[in-house]
Amino acid sequence: MTPNELSDALRAALDAAVSDGTLALDASELPDEIRVERPRQREHGDWSTNVALQLAKKAGAQPRALAEDLARRLASVPGVRSADVAGPGFLNISLDAAAAGELARTVLDQGTAYGRGDAEAGRRVNLEFVSANPTGPIHIGGVRWAAVGDSLARVLEAAGAEVTREYYFNDHGAQIDRFAGSLLARARGQEPPEGGYGGQYVQDIADAVIADAAAAGDPDPLTLPDAEAQEVFRARGVDRMFTEIKVSLHGFGVDFDVYFHEDSLHESGAVDRAVARLRDAGHVYEQDGATWLRTTDFGDDKDRVVVKSDGEAAYIAGDIAYYLDKRERGATDVILMLGADHHGYVARLMAVCAAFGDVPGTNLQIIIGQMVNLLKDGEPFRMSKRAGNVVTLEDLVEAVGVDAARYALVRSSTDSTLDIDIDLLTRATNENPVFYVQYAHARTANVARNAADHGVRREDAFEPSLLVAETEASLLGALTEFPRVVAQAAELREPHRVARYLEALAGEYHKWYAECRVTPVGDEDVTDTHRTRLWLNDATRQVLANGLGLLGVSAPERM
Structure with missing residues (x-):
């Protein structure tokens, strides 16, 4: 019996109580789904619910009396061994072994679909993550977002949502200009300008731009006037850097459906249209020669300049146009994943959402991630030789591999600063969490191979009532x-x-x-217990593989 089936049985019991007048409520006042949970203490049963506590006051009843009535009604439900009342009105439910063990068949029948559902069905999610500026390799903060963002997309899809993975390509503004200037300086054998970019990668890309120009039959950029030369390095250099970023992310198992260019917002007039729409709604005003958005009306600490007095669009103008563009493309949920240094942007972006008549926290959701610290031998992990002053995606993957890197980055809440021990992630021990999980999967595969060698076959029998051991009940519950x-x-x-x-x-x-x-010992005959345990082993294997797949981590057959 699955939790959903038990929930349905509880709902049927409540409906019956309403029908015969035991419960003084209308059927419409009952919850659509009765929540059941695993008790903290195994001896309290397989499942527990507090539905009697939830409904008693509304019905003018005593919670414990209502729980006792539900327990009597559940006693006749096939698969329920017992239903006991605890405390002020908690209902603890135990299933018989056969009902619990049937889950193994359910898992294997559903296969890769087990765990998937429709909780997020109808949601069209635009999920923007990483979005590192194309001015250098992806640093460790961006790597965390790559792992978490891609895993979140997989989880949302498993829950029924339609997800668009989007990368915002920042190819507009001063940072790109500084990057182009740094490339040009390096190509000339000079140090980057103040505020420019260092690291070996800048020299590598500068050399590649010159080589690309030669291969295309174009003039040597170094022979061009400064402005023209910088534009060549800007166009070719940014393209080179962004290609490297895409290749790195692909190697990390992360690909995007949309690469959105910031420049397009300004070139297409999207910024002007978005500002005009907010002006028509009465949220924009002029002051001191600039155009302002009245974000204080929506919880921001001060109004924001949208168009500066010199006529240049402020940074938030692009954000306004970009949000509107995503909504007009059909996104019901716009999710942004931002670093800790962007915490101050949350209020103003939520104000933009509200100014368009949308619901902050629903139509726009912002996830802030904290810093990542890498340690090796108890000390901060070495700086990247190529990037100069940051640890990059390539550094981490080189040190521990894709699986360990992805798993380590996604296994902790983004609310918390993450300390990653490089030494731990390279150990083949149970202290290493990714090894611990992957080894469990490899062990299930090995058990299945041994079972085949001993003639233990699932198709010969399945008797879930034989799964009576305490560890079997616990594994089925998990x-x-x-x-x-x-x-x-x-x-x-x-x-x-x-x-x-x-x-x-x-x-x-x-x-x-x-x-x-799962396999017999010595001359012991193969029994239905062995065969049924193989079902449980293989069901565990399926769930481990399904879960690892949601994290973008492989499920090895051997280790």
């Missing part, structure tokens, strides 16, 4: 939780919940493996 974890991770925009779940599942599997054999 498998049951996977769809709920995925739905919650999607709802809260927290993919780290999937990683923590997988670690707990791996722990339950390792305990089960130590106590319950």
Whole structure:
């Protein structure tokens, strides 16, 4: 019996109580879904619900009396072994072994679809993440967003949402000008200008721009006037850098559906149209020669300049136009993933959302991520030789590999600063969380291979009533939780919940493996218990693979 089936049984019991007058409520006042949870203490049963506490006051009833009535009604439900009332009105429910064990068949029947649902169905999510300026390699903060953002997209899709992964290509403004100036200076054998970019990568790209020009039969950029030369380095250099960024992200398992160019907002007139729309709504005014957006009407601490007195668009003008563009492309949920240094932008962006008549926190959601610290031998991880002063995606992948890097970056809440021990992630021990989970999957595969060698075949029998060991009940309970974890991770925009779940599942599997054999010992005959345990082993394998897939981490067959 799955949590959904138990929830349906509880709802049916409540409907019956309403119909016979035991519960003085209208059926419309009952919750559509009765929430059941795993008790903290295993001896309290398989599932627990506080629905009696929720409804008693509204119905003018005693919570414990209502819980006792529900317990009597559940006693006749097939698969329910017992329903006991605890405390002021909690209902603890135990399933019989056969009902619990049926989950193994459910998991294997659904395969890769197990854990997927429709909690986010109908949501069209535009998820923007990474969006590093094309002025250098992706540093460690951007790498965290690459891992978390891609995992969040996978989780949202598993919950039924339609997701567009978007990268905002910042090819407009002073940073790009400084990058072009740095390339030109390096090509001339000079130091970058003040505020420019250093690192070996600048020299490498400058050399590549000259080589590209020669290969195309174009004039040597160094023979051109300064303004023309800088424009060549700007166009070719940014393109080179952005290509490298895309290649790095692809190697990290991250690809985008849309690469949106900031320049296009200004060139297409999107900025002017967005400002005009806000002016028509009465949210824009002129003062001191500049154009202002009255963001204080929507919770911001001060109004914001949209067009400066010199006629140049302020930075927020692009944000305004970009948000509107995403909504006009059909996004119901615009999700931005920003670094800790952007915390001050939240109020003004939410004010922009509200000024367009949208709902902050719903139509626009902003996730702020904290810093990442890499440690090796107890000391900060070495700086990148190529980037000069930052640790890059390539540095991390070179040190620990894609799987370990992605898993380590996604397994913690983005609200917290993340300390990553490089030494730990290279160890093949249970202290290494990604190894611990991947090894559990590899172990399930090894058990399946050994079972085949001993003639243990799933198709010969499945008797879920034989799964009576305590570790089997615990493992089945963990498998049951996977769809709920995925739905919650999607709802809260927290993919780290999937990683923590997988670690707990791996722990339950390792305990089960130590106590319950799938293959016979010595001359022992193959029994239905062996065959049924193989179902449970393979169901665990499927859920581990499904969960790792949501994190973009491989599920190895051997380790």
